[in-house]
Amino acid sequence: MTVRIRLPAPLRTLAQVNGDIHVDLGPEPTISELFEALEASYPMLRGTIRDGTTLQRRPFVRFFACEEDFSHLPPDTALPLEVTRGEEAFVVLGAIAGGS
Amino acid sequence: MGGVRVLVGTRKGAFILNSDGRREKWSIDGPYFGGWEIYHLNASPVDPKRIYASQSNAWFGQIIQRSNDGGATWTPVGNEFNYASGTGTHQWYDGTARPWEFSRIWHLEPGLDNPDHVWAGAQDAALFFSGDGATSWEEVSGLRNHVTGSEWQPGAGGLCLHTIQLDPSREGRILVAISAAGVFRSDDNGTTWKPKNQGLSSEYIPDPDAEIGHCVHRIAQHPLAPEVLFMQKHWDVMRSDDAGDSWYEISGNLPSDFGFVVDVHAHDPETIYVVPIKSDAEHYPPEGRLRVYRSRTGGGEWEALTAGLPQQDYYHNVLREAMAVDDLDPCGIYFGTTGGQVYASSNEGDSWIEIAENLPAVLSVEVQSL
Numbered sequence: 365m366t367v368r369i370r371l372p373a374p375l376r377t378l379a380q381v382n383g384d385i386h387v388d389l390g391p392e393p394t395i396s397e398l399f400e401a402l403e404a405s406y407p408m409l410r411g412t413i414r415d416g417t418t419l420q421r422r423p424f425v426r427f428f429a430c431e432e433d434f435s436h437l438p439p440d441t442a443l444p445l446e447v448t449r450g451e452e453a454f455v456v457l458g459a460i461a462g463g464s
Numbered sequence: 465m466g467g468v469r470v471l472v473g474t475r476k477g478a479f480i481l482n483s484d485g486r487r488e489k490w491s492i493d494g495p496y497f498g499g500w501e502i503y504h505l506n507a508s509p510v511d512p513k514r515i516y517a518s519q520s521n522a523w524f525g526q527i528i529q530r531s532n533d534g535g536a537t538w539t540p541v542g543n544e545f546n547y548a549s550g551t552g553t554h555q556w557y558d559g560t561a562r563p564w565e566f567s568r569i570w571h572l573e574p575g576l577d578n579p580d581h582v583w584a585g586a587q588d589a590a591l592f593f594s595g596d597g598a599t600s601w602e603e604v605s606g607l608r609n610h611v612t613g614s615e616w617q618p619g620a621g622g623l624c625l626h627t628i629q630l631d632p633s634r635e636g637r638i639l640v641a642i643s644a645a646g647v648f649r650s651d652d653n654g655t656t657w658k659p660k661n662q663g664l665s666s667e668y669i670p671d672p673d674a675e676i677g678h679c680v681h682r683i684a685q686h687p688l689a690p691e692v693l694f695m696q697k698h699w700d701v702m703r704s705d706d707a708g709d710s711w712y713e714i715s716g717n718l719p720s721d722f723g724f725v726v727d728v729h730a731h732d733p734e735t736i737y738v739v740p741i742k743s744d745a746e747h748y749p750p751e752g753r754l755r756v757y758r759s760r761t762g763g764g765e766w767e768a769l770t771a772g773l774p775q776q777d778y779y780h781n782v783l784r785e786a787m788a789v790d791d792l793d794p795c796g797i798y799f800g801t802t803g804g805q806v807y808a809s810s811n812e813g814d815s816w817i818e819i820a821e822n823l824p825a826v827l828s829v830e831v832q833s834l
Contacts, residue, residue, distance in 0.1 A: 374499050374524060378540060408540035412524040416544045424523040458523040 365389055367443065368453040369402055375413070375456070379406045384453055389443075395427065396439035398454060413456055428455040466834045468790050469534065470798055471515065472806060472820070473502035473828035478517055480535045481819055487796055487810035490819040496538065497529065504785055504828045505535075506572045511579035512832050516598055518569040518584070526568055528584075528598050541598040545569070545586055548605035554588060555617040564588045564608065571785065573628035585625035589616060589642040591654065604654035607640065612659065612676045619643035619679045619698075626784055627683045631690045631707070639693070639708055644679035647695075649708050660708030664697065681724045682784045686733035694736050694763070696726040696784075701738055703763050714763025719750045725787035729812065730795040734762040737789075737797060737813060739782040747802075748779040756797070758813050772816035773807065780805070785828035792833055800826025 368384040376382065387401040396419070403410045410416050413425055419439070421427070427434040430444045430452050446452040470481040477495030496502075500519045508514040513534045519527040526545065529538040545566045553561035567587045575581025580597040583604075591604040607613075616623060624643055631637035636653040639660070646661040659675050669677040679698035686692065695702040695711065699722050702711045715721035720740040729735035736759050742750045749755060754773045757766040780803030790796035797809045798819075806820040806829065 372523075374521070377498070378524075378527065408527070411526065411543045415525075417546055422523070422525060461522075 365391070365393070365448050366450055367393065367398065367447050368450060369398065370453040370455045370457075371409075372457045374458070375409060378408055378412065381406075389448075393443050393448060394440045395434060395437065395443065398443060399439075424459040424461070426457050426459050428457065429453070466792070468792070468796065469507075469512075469832040469834055470788075470806065470808070470819070471505040471507065471535070471828075471830040471832070472800055472823065472826060473505050473517070473785070474800075474804070474824035474826050475501055476824035478502040478505055478519075479820065479823055481806065483819070485792055487790075487792075487808060488817070490808075492820055493535070496535070497527075500527070501568075502827065503568060503570050504572050504830075506574055506830050507832050508574040508579035508582075510575075510577055512834060514574070514579040514597075516572045516574060516582055518572055520568040526566070528569065528572075530598050542594065542600050545584070545590075545592055545601055546603070547590060547608070548603045552614055554613060554623060555615060557618060559617075561614070564590070566590075567622065570624045570626045571628055573630060576630050576632055583628050583630070583638075585628050585640065587622045587624040588618075589623045589625040589645060591625060591628070591638075591640060593654070606650070606655050607648060607657050610648065610657050610659075612645070615676060616642065616645040617677065627680070629683060629685045629690075629693070631685075632687050633690050637690075637707070639683065639685075641680040641683050641695075643681065644677060644698075646676050646678040646680055647683070647708050660704075661711070662709065663704075663711030664702065665700070666698065668698070682726050684726045684728045684736070686728040689733040692733060692762070694726050694728060696723050696738055698722065698744060701726065701763060714759070716759070716764040716766055718757055718766050719755075719768075723782075724784040725782050725799060727787045727789055727797070730789050730791035731793065732760070732795075735760050735812070736763060737787065738766075739787070739799065741781060747781040752777050752779060754778045754780075754801075756799070756809075756813055756816075769809075769813040769816070771814065772809075772818075783827055786826050788829045788831040790831045790833045796831065798829050798831050800829045802826065 472479040477498040479494035505517040515531040517529040556562040571585040573583040584592040592601045627641035629639040648657045664678045693704040756769040780801040787799040800806045802825040804823040
């Protein structure tokens with residue numbers, strides 16, 4: 365199945381893509397498998413969403429899908445059906461902050 | 465007459481400024497990596513088309529970019545900076561032990577004779593080396609394994625390794641500076657290290673003359689006289705004539721000896737430049753006057769250089785990486801400010817022009833004479 369991933373602008377620039385990214389996954393895919401496929405296709409994203417060594421979500425990155433927050437769920441959590449069907453994107457975004 | 469390329473790292477991207485050898489008219493290309501903090505860009509001394517850039521932000525971490533065409537195009541390369549295991553902790557601001565944790569690369573120093581060799585200075589303070597054009601990195605762990613490593617504490621900007629000096633006259637000699645641990649030198653290509661802080665005195669640590677704990681802001685070295693080093697410390701401008709074995713103060717008649725940058729004239733190892741800043745609490749020039757100070761005597765006696773620089777109501781800073789010199793004749797001097805200006809002098813500092821006016825806050829400036 366093909367799923368859509370929506371990246372924040374800084375990572376779209378880094379990956380040199382304009383819109384959503386499509387990756388192919390096996391049946392009953394998990395959050396972890398989604399990122400493994402993403403980083404295999406776009407190796408420049410390694411370390412930017414998940415720590416390159418521990419594979420833990422970086423602290424200021426959030427995962428949303430189907431109006432739900434997946435940020436704090438275990439990596440082996442299954443992706444929602446709407447995402448696996450391609451109806452909804454899996455959204456990666458930077459946590460809101462005023463910054464400098 | 466060759467050209468000049470100025471590599472500018474800012475809070476929100478990188479910019480490349482170009483001019484011909486007259487250095488009067490400038491073009492600005494960029495931003496590259498817009499929105500990201502670019503702590504440093506630096507070019508190989510043996511292949512001017514090879515440039516490395518440190519790109520990072522708090523959200524998405526560290527990226528290293530490499531250009532093989534003088535900055536026209538860039539490729540993300542290796543960004544795995546793994547600390548060698550078993551190295552314990554350093555001290556946190558409150559004196560508690562804290563595990564070493566990577567946050568960013570402050571400084572990139574390409575090798576003197578191979579464009580694929582590059583050293584990187586990290587926060588938390590560590591030295592990394594790549595022998596394959598920044599594709600992969602390995603920690604030079606002897607530095608952090610020094611017996612004092614567990615006592616190193618961060619300065620306000622973090623526990624950062626920001627200065628890497630490779631000695632062109634003595635293979636295997638590397639000198640680094642860490643805020644706020646001080647100066648360390650290796651004479652065996654990074655295997656073993658010794659603190660090199662004798663002569664430094666810092667009132668902000670319990671023992672002002674301690675072996676470590678000094679907040680060194682920047683060290684400059686001239687390739688023709690690599691034994692001579694110039695340091696801008698948190699307070700005090702210092703000099704060493706023996707590659708860091710001992711230091712003595714050369715602040716002389718400066719209006720303030722606090723500051724961040726120091727650099728050396730390309731053709732005269734005894735001519736040096738600093739930008740005095742009012743104090744550690746007031747990070748702007750004394751009296752609101754942006755002045756570069758030049759010593760033609762290797763320190764001690766300083767003259768203010770003001771022509772072309774704002775002399776009233778100026779309240780920006782010049783950060784530690786934000787000064788560089790070209791090696792044309794006469795020597796060109798360049799610096800960037802946290803107000804987003806880049807100033808250039810094509811006559812050794814006698815007069816200045818603003819070559820960029822409204823960039824994001826400038827973090828670093830390097831210059832290539834092409």
